[in-house]
Amino acid sequence: MAYDKAIKTPILSGGVGWQSIGKEELEIATELLTNPELLWRYRKDSYTTKFEQMACEMTGAKHALFVNSGTSALSCCLASLGIGPGDEVIVSAYTYIATASACIEVGAVPVPCEIDNSLGIDPVDLEKKITPYTKCVILTHMQGVPACIDEVRAVAKKHGLYMIEDCCQAIGAKYKGKFCGVVSDAFAWSLNYYKNITCGEGGCFFTSNDDNYARGYYQSDPAGIMWNNGIGEGSNVPYFTRAGYRASELCGGVAYAQLHKLEGNLAATRKLKKTLLGALDPNPKHYTRQIVGDPEGDCGVSFAMIANSAEECKALTEALDREGLAVGSAYGNGAFPDRHIFTYWSGITNRTGATEKNYPWHDPAYKGEVDYEKTACPKTLDILSRSLRIGIHLNLTEQNMLEFAEAINKADASF
Numbered sequence: 001m002a003y004d005k006a007i008k009t010p011i012l013s014g015g016v017g018w019q020s021i022g023k024e025e026l027e028i029a030t031e032l033l034t035n036p037e038l039l040w041r042y043r044k045d046s047y048t049t050k051f052e053q054m055a056c057e058m059t060g061a062k063h064a065l066f067v068n069s070g071t072s073a074l075s076c077c078l079a080s081l082g083i084g085p086g087d088e089v090i091v092s093a094y095t096y097i098a099t100a101s102a103c104i105e106v107g108a109v110p111v112p113c114e115i116d117n118s119l120g121i122d123p124v125d126l127e128k129k130i131t132p133y134t135k136c137v138i139l140t141h142m143q144g145v146p147a148c149i150d151e152v153r154a155v156a157k158k159h160g161l162y163m164i165e166d167c168c169q170a171i172g173a174k175y176k177g178k179f180c181g182v183v184s185d186a187f188a189w190s191l192n193y194y195k196n197i198t199c200g201e202g203g204c205f206f207t208s209n210d211d212n213y214a215r216g217y218y219q220s221d222p223a224g225i226m227w228n229n230g231i232g233e234g235s236n237v238p239y240f241t242r243a244g245y246r247a248s249e250l251c252g253g254v255a256y257a258q259l260h261k262l263e264g265n266l267a268a269t270r271k272l273k274k275t276l277l278g279a280l281d282p283n284p285k286h287y288t289r290q291i292v293g294d295p296e297g298d299c300g301v302s303f304a305m306i307a308n309s310a311e312e313c314k315a316l317t318e319a320l321d322r323e324g325l326a327v328g329s330a331y332g333n334g335a336f337p338d339r340h341i342f343t344y345w346s347g348i349t350n351r352t353g354a355t356e357k358n359y360p361w362h363d364p365a366y367k368g369e370v371d372y373e374k375t376a377c378p379k380t381l382d383i384l385s386r387s388l389r390i391g392i393h394l395n396l397t398e399q400n401m402l403e404f405a406e407a408i409n410k411a412d413a414s415f
C-alpha cells in the first residue's frame, strides 16, 4: 500500500506583494501613462509624495524618501548618519549581500557578526566585533520576523554606536507595538519583486531627524534641492552630491496602491502562520522554533525550525520529504550559493574594489582589519546548516497550514 503522506493538498507557489497587484495599481499606472505630464516624481501631489506621506503616518517616522531600491535606501541610511571612509559597520552574517554592499557604496567596511536562534544579530558577538573604527550596526529582520531589537540596541547604546534597521524583508513588522525601525536612527524598506509590498523595484529610507534626512536626501539625488525646495532648510548640513537613486513616479504610483494593501496582505499571512503554529507539537523532540523578537509583530511570511544537530536536521529533512514537504537547510554543502549568507558574498569577502585601489579595504583612511574567513562567524554557519524554513504566501490556505503542521509533527515523531 502507498505511504499515507501528510501533504494531500497541492502546495501552490506564490508571493505576497506581487500577488496582491490588481486593478488599483493598474488604474494608477494607466492614469500616469495616459497623462505623461504627471510622470514627474517631484510634483507636489505626485503618488511618490503621497506614498512618502502615508509611509510616515503609518510608521510614525518623520521623514520617508522613496528611492529606486532597498540597497539605495540603506545607502541613504548610512550617508544620513555621516558614515564613510575609515568606518566599520557591523552587519549580520545572515542578511542579503545588499546590506553589506550599501556600506561599500558610502566607503565604509562591512563587518559580519554572528546570529543567534532568532536568526538576527547575536548581541554577545556584536560586542566582540566592535573595534575603535566601528560606527554603526545594521540589524536585519529576516523573512518578516522581527529580531530581538532591545538586546541589540542595548549593546549599540553602551558603545555609542548608531543603529540602522534593515526592514527590507519585513515591511509591516512591528516590535512592541511600533513599526520595526522607527526607534533606530534610520531604517530601510525594499519593494522589490519578493517583498511584502512591491512595485517591481523600489525602496524607502526613513529617519526622524531633520539633518539626517537632508544628508540621506543629498545622497539620493545630485540636484534634488533644485527640484524639491525646502530640503535641508532649517538644517546646517552642507549640501553635497553623490548618487542617483531617484525613483520613477510609475513605481511610486504602484507602491502607493500597494501600501494600502499592506495590512490586508499581512493579516492573511499572519492568520496562516497562527494556524500553523497552533497545530504544531508544542514540545518537539528534534528542533526548536526560531526565536521571534515579538510574535505579535511577525509578518507571518515564514516559519523556521532549528534542528538540534546536523544529523537530526538530515533525518528531519528526509522524513519531511517522505510526507511530501520539501525543505532544505538554509546553509547546505555549497550546492546553492545563497547570497544571504556571508560566505557567499564573494564580491565583498575577496575585497575586490571597483578599481585596482580596492577601496574601501585599502583606503588609507581605513586602519582596521576585517575578518571574512568562515571562522569569523562559525556559529552562524552552524545554525543555518540546521535551519529549515517554510515560506508562507497568499496562495496557501488554512488546509495547507494544517497539513504542513501534520507533516512536521509526523517527521519529528518518526525517529
Ligand SMILES: Cc1ncc(COP(=O)(O)O)c(C=O)c1O
Pocket (backbone or CB within 6 Å): 068, 069, 070, 071, 072, 095, 096, 098, 099, 140, 166, 168, 169, 190, 191, 192, 201, 202, 203
Ligand atoms: C535583507 C535585505 N536587505 C536589502 C535588500 C536590498 O533590496 P533591493 O533588492 O530592493 O535593493 C534586500 C533585498 O532583497 C534584502 O532582502
